[in-house]
Amino acid sequence: MVSDPTPSCEFVADVLAGRTRAVARLMTRAEAGTDECRPAMAEIYRHTGRAHVVGITGVPGCGKSSLVTAVTQAIRAEGRTVGVVAVDPSSPFTGGAILGDRIRMGDLVGDPGVFIRSMASRGALGGLARATLDAVDLLDAAGFDIVLIETVGVGQDEVDIVRVADTTVVVSAPGLGDDIQAIKAGVLEIADLHVVSKADRPDANKTVTELKQMLMLGLRDAASWRVPVIATSAETGEGIAELLAAIDKHRTHLSTDGNLADRKRRSAEARTLKIAEDLVRRHYAARRDAATDALIDQVSNRKLDPHSAARQLLGTLNSEITS
C-alpha cells in the first residue's frame, strides 16, 4: 500500500492529546520508513523526554512478556500509564513475522492506560532501532508515563535498542542451560537490573547465585549504581513490586547523580549516528546510478581500491541524501 498523500502533520495534535488511532497510525507510517511522516515525527520529538523508557531483554522464552504484563499491572495499580513496544523476530526468508507477545498480555487489553504495539524486527536494512524508537517517541509524546520495550537480546540491533533506554532490565530464566543467558546474549554489561524470572521454580535460586557471583567480578563501577538481582514470578507475583521499586529507584538515581543527562546525550548520539548509517545504507540499496556502477567496475577491475572508491561515493552522497 502507498501511504496517503496528505501530510501526517494533522496527526500531531491528536497524538499529543493521546488519541489512540492517531498514535497507532503514525506508528505505522514511521515503521514503514516513509519520508512523508518525518515532519510530523520531528514535531513529535520535541514533545518527548518525559517518559521513563525501560528496555527488557533476554533470550527467547525467558518470560519477558509475562514479566511485562505483571509489571504493567503493578504500575497501573499506582495510576501511572504504560506504553509497551514488543519486538519479535521476522522470518529471514519472507520478511513476514508472527508477533505473539500479546498472547501473554491479554489481561492488559481494554485498559485505556495501556497501549501495546507489536513490531517485527525486519532484519536486513537495520531499521529496527529507528522504527522502535519512533514508536517509543510517539508513546512518550502521547503522555504515557513509562514505556517498556521488549526485545529478544540477540543481535546488534536489539542491543542498540536497549542501550538507548533509560533503564535496562536483563531477564534470565532458571534452567535454560548452565551458563547465564545474559552472557550468551552479550547483554550482561548493559544491565542496570537483573531479573531471574520464573522464581516459582526450584532451580531459580541457583541462577540468582550465579548472577550475583558474576556481578561481583566487578563488571560495573560499584560506586555508582549497584546492579540488583531480583527474582520474580509472573505466576505468583513474587518480586514484581520489588522490581518496580528498583526500576523507579534507578531513574531517581540517574536524575540525582547527574547521569541522566549523560545517558540521554549518549543515546541521542547513538541514535543520530545510527540513523545516518541507515540513511547511507538505504541510499545505496535503493539506487545504483551509472556513476556508482562505473566506480564499482573500477574496483572490480583493480583500477581503483575500494577505500578510495568508498570515499568518492560519500563525497557525492551529501547532496543526494539531504535533497
Added chain:
Amino acid sequence: MTSEDDKIRVLIAKVGLDGHDRGVKIVARCLRDAGMDVIYTGLHRTPDEVVSAAVQEDVDVIGISLLSGAHMTIFPRVIELMRDADAEDILLLGGGVMPDEDVVELKAMGVAEILLQDTPPAEIVATVKRLVEERGPR
C-alpha cells in the same frame, strides 16, 4: 526516498470458548510466509479485546476464527465496536464453520469475507491481499 516496506498487518484472534488453535496457527504461518506481519492474540478473546488490540496495532485486517457457533452474535458485536472506535477501515474476515445463509447475512452486515473451514491456505493469502488492495491506501 520512497517507503522501504509497506507490510500488510493482520490481527488474528480466536473468540469464544473452544480451545483449539491449531487451525489459526496454520493460517498465521501462511500469512507470515506470504510476507505479512501477523499479530496472534491467543485463545478466548472477547470482541472488545479484539477491537481494542486491532486499533493499537493499526492492522489492515482482523481475522476472527470461531467454531463455537456464536458467529451471529460475535460478528455484529465486533462490527459495532469497530464503528464506535472509528475503525471501519479495518477489514474484518471471519473463519470457521457456518451455514451459507449466515455467510450472506454477515457479509451484508459488513464482514468483508468469510473463509470457511478447509479453505486452502493459498486462497486465504490471496483473499487478504486482494481485499487490502481493493480497499486501497488509508
